[in-house]
Amino acid sequence: MSTRVDKWVIRDTPTVMRKSEITREKLLTSATRAFCVQSYSNVSLRGIAKDPGVDVALVSRYFGGKMGLFQAMLDDVFAWPEMMSGDDPVEVAIAKYTDPDTADAHMSVIRMIVVNGADPEVGDILRERLREMLVDPMLAKMGGERAAPNLAMFIAVTLGAAMVRHTLRLPGMADTQPEAYAMQLRHLIDAALRFESPASE
Amino acid sequence: MSTRVDKWVIRDTPTVMRKSEITREKLLTSATRAFCVQSYSNVSLRGIAKDPGVDVALVSRYFGGKMGLFQAMLDDVFAWPEMMSGDDPVEVAIAKYTDPDTADAHMSVIRMIVVNGADPEVGDILRERLREMLVDPMLAKMGGERAAPNLAMFIAVTLGAAMVRHTLRLPGMADTQPEAYAMQLRHLIDAALRFESPASE
């Protein structure tokens, strides 16, 4: 999973599953849940560790500290193989929102971006990861730089809708059925993709 | 200005301007700037007070604490008389973004909402204020509950675009001229307002 340990050399005995991997995953799961709801600075390691009943000190041992844990979470969360598959990435993304089985996980990542994007400690890291693992590959699949405004608008409506529905919880978008929300979202996404930038070059 | 002092009875000598008012406004200005960039929990009173050279303790004296300062800031920031004037509120809002003179102040408020919306300490307060001072009045002007989905989508694209441009700074929306951004924004707002919810009642 995360290759960002790099402070300690772990000599792998590859046949057996190291016991510590279980603890690491417990922490990673709890951390992901936390960072998708509150921002880096607001999340405390003590809170992350208490939930699965793990000692706080183990975070520093296994991830090198709070920042290491955050980065390991990003590795997990941005691993979206479906998005980079052969299909049209936009269609895949819309399907992710509409399908109730995957919508939750997908929405969590959106919320993670919303919540942590403005955090002074991790904003730059998040932006960099976002570009390298999502924006740039999707741009490449959408036909290069020309699609940049449309992709940006696509992400804008996606994030904005998520914020209004889940964070601000405004009437007209938060108190409706999932299908109604999906219709609103699809309408906005269509508009974002249909936009034609004048004098593109 | 803020009527939320209410712990200390200030006997007004209305002819003269109390000296403390100057200090209060210094703190309020610095606080507004801070809360529009970082969330409540990330902002420190020491930082707010140091900027205009005011002692930290005066925050607690004049505003009753950090929360009182935040609420006083909300009073200031949500006082948008133009928005509630006779004109079409949506047109007024679009003009606010387009006009370079007012765009900055307006955008600051948007960023304040984005940044503080997910903060666990002030999220509820912000949501309540948002509804009572912006959403409900605008809904009333737009023709009642039927307009709720459109208003929610309008706010969604507004917030989302602001986040993509100013917080995430993605290519295609952050590296463009203000006019190009205004065109994108207007396109999305048009789509938001044009949406027709099926079986409205």
Add this chain to the structure above:
DNA sequence: TGCGTATGTCAACGCGCGTTGACAAATGGG
């Protein structure tokens, strides 16, 4: 001029945080 109030300064408190290192317990190959 004197005095009560308004205003500002300062040091200290308790709290929760991330991190560290010493130590105990469990584990597993020789």
Add this chain to the structure above:
DNA sequence: CCCATTTGTCAACGCGCGTTGACATACGCA
């Protein structure tokens, strides 16, 4: 069985935070 390594526990540290109360100074009216 033994002992080196892995894994977990615990207490302590330094730090920055919001808040408080005691104290010093400035002000304005009598």
